[in-house]
Every structure is written in structure tokens, then in C-alpha cells.
Amino acid sequence: MLCxxxxxxxxxxxxxxxxxxxxxxxxxxxxxxxxxxKKSSKGFQSIPYICALASATLLLFYGIMKTHAYLIIxxxxxxxxxxxxxxxxxxxYAPREARIFTLKLILICNIGGLGILILLVDLLIPKQxxxxxxxxxxxxxxxxxxxxPLSVMRKVIRTKSVEYMPFLLxxxxxxxxxxxxxxxLLIKDKFIAMPNILGFLFGVAQxxxxxxxxxxxxxxxxxxTSTENxxxxxxxxxxVAIVGIGLPDARAENVxxxxxxxxxxxxxTTA
Numbered sequence: 001m002l003c004x005x006x007x008x009x010x011x012x013x014x015x016x017x018x019x020x021x022x023x024x025x026x027x028x029x030x031x032x033x034x035x036x037x038k039k040s041s042k043g044f045q046s047i048p049y050i051c052a053l054a055s056a057t058l059l060l061f062y063g064i065m066k067t068h069a070y071l072i073i074x075x076x077x078x079x080x081x082x083x084x085x086x087x088x089x090x091x092x093y094a095p096r097e098a099r100i101f102t103l104k105l106i107l108i109c110n111i112g113g114l115g116i117l118i119l120l121v122d123l124l125i126p127k128q129x130x131x132x133x134x135x136x137x138x139x140x141x142x143x144x145x146x147x148x149p150l151s152v153m154r155k156v157i158r159t160k161s162v163e164y165m166p167f168l169l170x171x172x173x174x175x176x177x178x179x180x181x182x183x184x185l186l187i188k189d190k191f192i193a194m195p196n197i198l199g200f201l202f203g204v205a206q207x208x209x210x211x212x213x214x215x216x217x218x219x220x221x222x223x224x225t226s227t228e229n230x231x232x233x234x235x236x237x238x239x240v241a242i243v244g245i246g247l248p249d250a251r252a253e254n255v256x257x258x259x260x261x262x263x264x265x266x267x268x269t270t271a
Contacts (some may be wrong), residue, residue: 014071017179135191174203179251
């Protein structure tokens, strides 16, 4: 009877995780609709979506290798589809240099990186260890990207402004981490549960900062020159949807979805 209850709870948390993650995946739609109407993605960068696609494909690979991981497979299949759609629109309307840069990154990170991982796992890892090996890769990737909100949090403290850290986004990412943590805990999958502990802590920290600084006056940072059409120096991955393990940040400076505007002549890099 206890096993049935645990299984039902796991399904509930996984389903809720799918719902929250679905919403986060769709959050950039208004931005890309604006790009479509303007027929230009000039001033925006694609790196957050390349990272999001990498995370979704990694987790999809993990879900396929793992038995009965239907909830992980479902949301990451949708994640792959929506991130490819975003990147397709970006490439269509991007300036030439940004288009070439994006295509190179997709070729190296999304196609080459995943292909090499699949090949190495197939050739070098014994069959009984393949799921855990891919799980560790997913967890390491998630933990690395989860550290990215530190730059946004630092910027909030320095500028005393929450312009770059929307509360609803931080709340949704925190809820997402909670859902996937309990899902991983209940199905005894440490590769899903553990990284979301960090995601939850960073989410709570961001909401605390929001409460502290949401009424404060903004302090401008020193202006930096930046070349138009080139990616900014810091890519903060706040909205990158690493679903099933967590949702690291790819937060834009002026967030409307997760595409980041690159200000000219000065730009401060971010989620």
C-alpha cells in the first residue's frame, strides 16, 4: 500500500513539474513574437537557448536510457521542440555575424557534443553503468548552470535594483526545483533530486533579494562599450530550462522571455 502511495505522489510531483516547466519553456514566446514582427533579432543573443537545448537533449537521452521515465521524456521532448523553434526563428532574423556564430555553437555544442557523448557511452561504458554515467553528466551540467544566478544576484546587490531579476520568474524556477526534487526523491533518483536542492536555495535567495531591493533606487553600473551583434561577456542562465534536473537561469537584462538584449553603446552582461 505504501509503495502505491509513493508511486502516486511521485507521479503527482512529476506532473506538476511538467506543468511548471511547460510554462517556463513558453515564457520567451512574447519576445520571439516581437522578433517576428520586427523581422530582426538584432541586439539579442542565442546562447541561453543553445544551453537550454543542450540540457533538454541530455535529459531526453537520460530519460530514454532510464526505464519508465515518461515524465522526463515528455517535458524534454517538448523542450527540444520549443528550443529548436526559438533558435530557428533567431537564425532567420539574425544579422549575418550572429547567425554564423549561432550555427557554429549549435554544431559544436548541440550536435557534436551530444554525438560524442552518445558514442563514448556506447563504446566505452559497460551497459549496466550507462544510465548512471549519463545521469552524472546531466547532474554536473545542471549544477554548473545553476551557479549562473550568482552574477544576477551580484548585479542586484551592486545596483540595488531588481530590474534584471523578475520576481515571478524566480518564483516559478523555485517551484520547478521543488517539484522535481520531490519527484527525484520519491523515485530514488539522485541525479534528478540533488541538483534541485541548489536550484531551490538559489531561487529562495533571489526572492529574498527581490524583497530587499524592489523599492530601492537603481544605482547605475559603469558603462562598457560593446560591439553590436556580438554576444555579451556574461551569459547568465536564469531561464535555461533544465527540466527534470532543474531550471537554471538564462535571464535577460530586460527580460521578456529569456532572450537577452545587448545594449549599445553600453551593455552589462547577465540568466
